[in-house]
Every structure is written in C-alpha cells, then in structure tokens.
Amino acid sequence: MSQVIDATARELAAQVRSGARSAAEIAATFLERNDAVASRLHAWSRRDDDRARHRAAAIDAEVAAGRDPGPLAGVPVGLKDNFVTAGVETCCGSRILAGWIPPYDGAHVQRLAEAGAVSLGKCAMDEFAMGSSNENTPDEPVRNPWALDFVPGGSSGGSAAAVAARLVPFALGTDTGGSIRQPASMCGIVGLKPTYGRVSRYGMIAFGSSLDQAGPLTRNVRDAAAVLGVLAGHDPRDSTCLDEPVPDYVAACDATIAGARIGVDRSVIDHDGLDDDVRAAFETSLAVLRDAGAQIVDITLPHFAHAIATYYVLATAEAASNLSRYDGLRYGAQQTRPGLRQTYEATREHGFGDEVKRRIMLGTFVLREGSFARYYGRAQKVRTLIARDYAAAFASCDAIASPTSPVAGWRIGEKQADPMAMYLSDVFTIGANLAGLPAISIPGGFCRATETMPRLPIGFQLLAPRLGEPTLLALAAAHEAATAWHEQMPTQVQS
Amino acid sequence: MSDVTEQECEELAALARLSLTGPQARAFAKQIGQIVGYIEQLAEVDVRDVPEYAPDAPVATPLRPDIPGSRLTRAQVLAQAPVTRGEHVAVPKFKED
Numbered sequence: 001m002s003q004v005i006d007a008t009a010r011e012l013a014a015q016v017r018s019g020a021r022s023a024a025e026i027a028a029t030f031l032e033r034n035d036a037v038a039s040r041l042h043a044w045s046r047r048d049d050d051r052a053r054h055r056a057a058a059i060d061a062e063v064a065a066g067r068d069p070g071p072l073a074g075v076p077v078g079l080k081d082n083f084v085t086a087g088v089e090t091c092c093g094s095r096i097l098a099g100w101i102p103p104y105d106g107a108h109v110q111r112l113a114e115a116g117a118v119s120l121g122k123c124a125m126d127e128f129a130m131g132s133s134n135e136n137t138p139d140e141p142v143r144n145p146w147a148l149d150f151v152p153g154g155s156s157g158g159s160a161a162a163v164a165a166r167l168v169p170f171a172l173g174t175d176t177g178g179s180i181r182q183p184a185s186m187c188g189i190v191g192l193k194p195t196y197g198r199v200s201r202y203g204m205i206a207f208g209s210s211l212d213q214a215g216p217l218t219r220n221v222r223d224a225a226a227v228l229g230v231l232a233g234h235d236p237r238d239s240t241c242l243d244e245p246v247p248d249y250v251a252a253c254d255a256t257i258a259g260a261r262i263g264v265d266r267s268v269i270d271h272d273g274l275d276d277d278v279r280a281a282f283e284t285s286l287a288v289l290r291d292a293g294a295q296i297v298d299i300t301l302p303h304f305a306h307a308i309a310t311y312y313v314l315a316t317a318e319a320a321s322n323l324s325r326y327d328g329l330r331y332g333a334q335q336t337r338p339g340l341r342q343t344y345e346a347t348r349e350h351g352f353g354d355e356v357k358r359r360i361m362l363g364t365f366v367l368r369e370g371s372f373a374r375y376y377g378r379a380q381k382v383r384t385l386i387a388r389d390y391a392a393a394f395a396s397c398d399a400i401a402s403p404t405s406p407v408a409g410w411r412i413g414e415k416q417a418d419p420m421a422m423y424l425s426d427v428f429t430i431g432a433n434l435a436g437l438p439a440i441s442i443p444g445g446f447c448r449a450t451e452t453m454p455r456l457p458i459g460f461q462l463l464a465p466r467l468g469e470p471t472l473l474a475l476a477a478a479h480e481a482a483t484a485w486h487e488q489m490p491t492q493v494q495s
Numbered sequence: 496m497s498d499v500t501e502q503e504c505e506e507l508a509a510l511a512r513l514s515l516t517g518p519q520a521r522a523f524a525k526q527i528g529q530i531v532g533y534i535e536q537l538a539e540v541d542v543r544d545v546p547e548y549a550p551d552a553p554v555a556t557p558l559r560p561d562i563p564g565s566r567l568t569r570a571q572v573l574a575q576a577p578v579t580r581g582e583h584v585a586v587p588k589f590k591e592d
Contacts, residue, residue, distance in 0.1 A: 103571040196550065236559065309534040320511060327512075329586055334577035340589035345514040352513070361507045362527055365499075366534075368510065378537050380547035385540065387548060420529050436550055466551060 106203015178429025185459020
C-alpha cells in the first residue's frame with residue numbers, strides 16, 4: 001500500500017500513463033486507506049466510492065485503447081464541497097443546500113476530469129468557506145491528523161487533512177482570506193492560492209467574489225505546480241478570469257533562485273500574537289533560502305495593520321450580497337411557511353449557522369444606507385493603499401515572506417466563542433487576497449511539544465506579484481529540496 | 496467595542512431576511528459590536544484622493560458571438576426546486592387577498 005499512498009500525484013499519473021499501474025489499483029488502494037483511517041478525521045462530507053471505481057476503470061480503458069488520459073491520469077482527488085459537481089450532492093458545508101444535486105459541473109471538475117483525475121468525493125469545510133478552523137459546520141468538525149483534538153485550519157480543512165493523512169494525493173480548496181494556505185500550514189502540506197483570475201470561478205460557490213480563488217493542496221511543490229497547470233487558463237464563463245498564457249509551472253520549479261530577492265517587513269514579523277516557535281521556524285526558512293542563493297531584503301508594508309479590518313468589511317459585504325440568493329425556493333432546502341417572507345426567514349434561520357448569519361448581518365451593517373461610505377467605501381480605498389504597498393515593495397524584491405499563521409494551531413473549541421480572536425488569526429494571509437496576488441504556504445518546521453501543545457506543523461508563506469506563480473514555485477521548490485518537513489507522516493494516521 | 500443594540504441587530508436581521516431569537520440577538524449584538532469596534536480603525540487611515548480599489552489590469556470583456564449557449568432544461572430546473580406544482584416552482588403566498 002505504501003508504494004501507492006506515499007507516491008506523489010505526478011508519479012502515480014506517470015505510472016498510469018505508462019501502463020505500469022492501473023488506475024483501478026490506485027483507486028482501490030486509496031479507498032482501502034480511507035476505510036482504515038478516514039473515520040478518525042471527518043475530512044469527507046461525502047465519499048463517492050462507486051463513482052470513483054467506475055471512473056478509474058474508464059481511465060484504464062483509455063490507456064488500454066492507446067489514448068492518453070491526461071497529466072493527472074488515475075490520480076485520486078478530494079474536492080472541497082463548494083465545487084459544483086453534476087449528480088453529486090454539493091452542500092458548501094451548509095444545511096441550506098442539504099440535498100442539492102447540481103445539474104452541471106464547474107470549471108474545476110471539468111478540467112480535472114479532462115486531465116484524468118479520479119474524484120473520491122467531497123471534502124468537509126467551514127460553512128460557505130467562512131472560518132479558520134472547520135468548526136463552523138452542522139457536521140462533526142474535521143480533526144488535525146497530527147493531533148486529533150486540534151483544528152486542521154479552515155476553511156479548506158477537510159481538503160488539507162485528507163491530503164496530509166494520505167487519503168488522497170491532492171485536493172482542491174478555495175481561498176478568500178487564507179482558506180487554502182492556513183489549513184495547509186496547520187496540516188504540514190503545500191497550499192497554493194493563485195493570482196485572482198488565474199483560475200476560473202465558474203462552478204465555485206461564491207463567498208467574496210472579488211477575493212475568491214481555487215487552488216491545489218498537495219504534499220509537495222511540483223504536484224501543486226502540475227495541478228495549477230491543469231486548473232489555470234481562460235474561461236469565458238467567468239468574466240474575471242484572465243486571458244493570459246499558462247506557463248509550464250512544473251518546469252518553473254527547476255529555475256534557479258540565485259540572486260532572488262525575498263522581502264521581509266520586520267514590523268510585520270514583530271506582530272504581538274506571533275508564537276515564538278513560529279518566529280524561529282520562519283527565521284530558519286529564510287536561512288534555507290539564503291543558503292540556496294536568495295537575498296533577504298527589508299521592505300515595508302505601511303497599511304498591513306489595517307488588512308484584517310478592510311477584509312472583514314469587504315468580505316462580509318460581498319457575502320451578504322452573494323448569500324441573498326438562498327431563498328429556499330429555487331434550490332436547496334426550504335422551511336415552508338404560509339407567507340413568502342416567513343418562508344424566506346425560516347429557511348435562512350434554519351439553514352445558516354451562526355458564523356454565516358453573523359457575517360451576513362455584518363455585511364448588511366456595512367452596506368446599509370448611512371454606513372456605506374463610512375465602512376464599505378472607505379475599506380475599498382484602504383484596499384487600494386494595501387495593493388499599492390505591495391506594488392511598491394515588489395520594486396525592490398521578487399517575493400515577500402512571512403509565516404502563514406501566527407500560531408501552529410489551537411484546540412477544537414478554544415476560539416469558537418470569540419469570533420474576533422478567530423479573525424485575527426488570518427493576519428498573514430489576507431493581504432494576498434485583498435491585492436489579488438498569488439501566495440503559497442509550504443511546510444516550514446514544527447513547534448516543540450509541551451505539556452499543553454502537541455508537535456504541530458508550521459507553514460512558511462511566500463507572496464509574488466500578479467501572475468508570479470513561477471517565482472513562487474521556484475522558491476518553494478528550492479526550500480523543499482533543502483528540507484524534509486514535507487516527507488513526514490502525521491502521527492495520528494500512521495496505520 | 497462599539498455599541499450595537501439588540502434592536503439594531505434585529506433590524507439588520509430583518510434586512511437580511513433572518514429571524515433571530517432573543518438570546519441570539521443579544522449574543523450577536525455583543526459580537527457584532529466588538530467587530531464593528533475593530534473595523535472603526537479604518538477611520539484613522541488617510542484616504543484623501545485615494546480611489547476605490549480596482550485590479551491593476553482590468554479584465555477585457557470583449558463581445559461574444561451572439562449564439563445560444565448550453566442551458567438547463569425545464570426538467571433540470573424543476574428538479575432543483577424544493578417545492579413544485581405541475582411545471583412551475585411553487586412560491587408561498589406573497590400578497591394579501
């Protein structure tokens with residue numbers, strides 16, 4: 001089994017394409033692995049074993065007929081439950097979409113299928129992707145495979161836990177304020193948020209439309225590059241999707257980083273809430289890149305301190321607008337009442353969880369007449385200043401480094417009663433979304449086990465200018481080549 | 496901390512078509528007040544002459560050929576709706592007699 005579950009996505013695809021191993025054997029091995037350990041993690045909102053077996057058999061038939069099924073031939077994948085999948089219940093982690101079976105596939109599902117990937121099912125998530133811990137759910141919260149009483153991060157926590165635990169070689173997540181990178185950090189894997197517009201949003205259930213991007217969660221950098229190559233590219237069904245050439249991202253991983261300039265804003269790293277072990281791991285990762293030939297340069301991001309406030313105005317405003325479509329009439333679950341308004345209210349009251357309601361109300365607050373200019377309009381201007389800060393910083397560096405999360409993790413339930421404390425944990429990831437920039441989190445060490453903390457992974461984040469994914473991948477690959485953090489198997493799922 | 500009253504919370508809920516219980520309105524008033532207090536920091540930022548955010552490179556949106564695209568069938572649309580009547584989506588009464 002270990003030959004299959006420890007293999008990279010690219011190795012598995014190469015084996016299937018060459019006929020050395022069947023997609024059916026790979027699917028069966030991962031299903032067996034899931035039977036053995038998945039119930040410890042609650043990483044799936046729904047498994048789709050039969051469909052996966054049929055799909056794997058179809059891939060094998062293509063190979064037998066002499067056709068190439070594509071760059072992800074026979075590779076199992078987990079899809080966050082906000083990717084629309086024809087014929088498969090898609091709930092976005094919410095009761096309001098319970099029982100919804102979409103009539104179409106989104107762009108991501110289509111592109112993965114065209115590349116030969118085999119979906120094993122839908123990964124659990126924070127409801128409507130709102131959360132940093134995967135606790136905002138009507139279901140069991142996802143567990144961190146390194147310590148089962150700790151959160152896996154969020155909102156793509158199911159995707160991250162599944163990849164870290166070798167339940168799938170890769171998964172898709174979405175990132176509105178850090179929801180790919182932060183769970184990747186907490187689970188010890190790679191998470192890549194592309195440039196805004198690099199990947200289509202068609203068929204990805206909307207949260208904050210000016211911020212949302214889909215991207216891969218993988219166990220190594222080159223797999224992330226390969227998956228990005230499949231996902232990226234123009235899609236006329238999303239008017240914000242960029243019509244730009246898609247480079248060879250896997251080849252970009254081999255580029256030299258000699259002379260690359262990594263910017264660090266020291267005032268950001270002196271952030272009060274930064275854990276000592278995270279700070280130490282960050283400095284070690286910088287040293288790794290310096291030893292590989294990069295230069296570390298000082299930069300300043302003067303408006304960084306206002307990023308969280310800006311984000312929670314804009315993201316909640318967009319969410320309040322996007323989620324107004326859930327009326328219980330056209331799709332999803334309905335709480336029927338005698339009148340229309342009562343039906344709306346009962347459906348939304350019953351269908352949404354507390355965090356979603358809180359954000360809809362906050363978004364309504366910042367958008368309502370009388371507050372609009374004071375909050376939403378002002379936040380849009382501060383967003384301009386934040387984007388300008390990054391542009392100015394990139395005049396003197398090729399990438400910007402920071403920790404991904406200020407802490408390695410926290411215990412399930414620890415921050416649940418304090419939404420503000422949860423929001424502050426997004427401090428390092430939000431800037432990339434506000435400015436539309438690509439960013440990656442890669443494994444960067446572990447915190448020390450103490451009486452109160454288990455040994456948990458720590459992520460290292462890099463941001464690049466718009467469409468600078470090749471730069472990110474080269475730096476991340478160089479860091480990975482000099483470290484072995486990504487090779488470790490989570491302790492709670494070793495058998 | 497900014498003051499958001501239970502009554503304001505109930506007004507927001509009404510605007511957002513949510514109905515809250517008394518304890519929920521109390522809890523949300525406190526939490527939303529705390530968050531609003533935090534976002535008030537944006538008032539300190541000098542935004543004179545700063546435009547609202549727009550991406551660096553706006554996406555070109557050329558006209559598309561005027562040809563019909565794929566669309567859902569009536570049966571597919573009706574299959575999504577929780578309550579239907581004949582070939583229609585059923586909607587509760589929205590006008591007084």
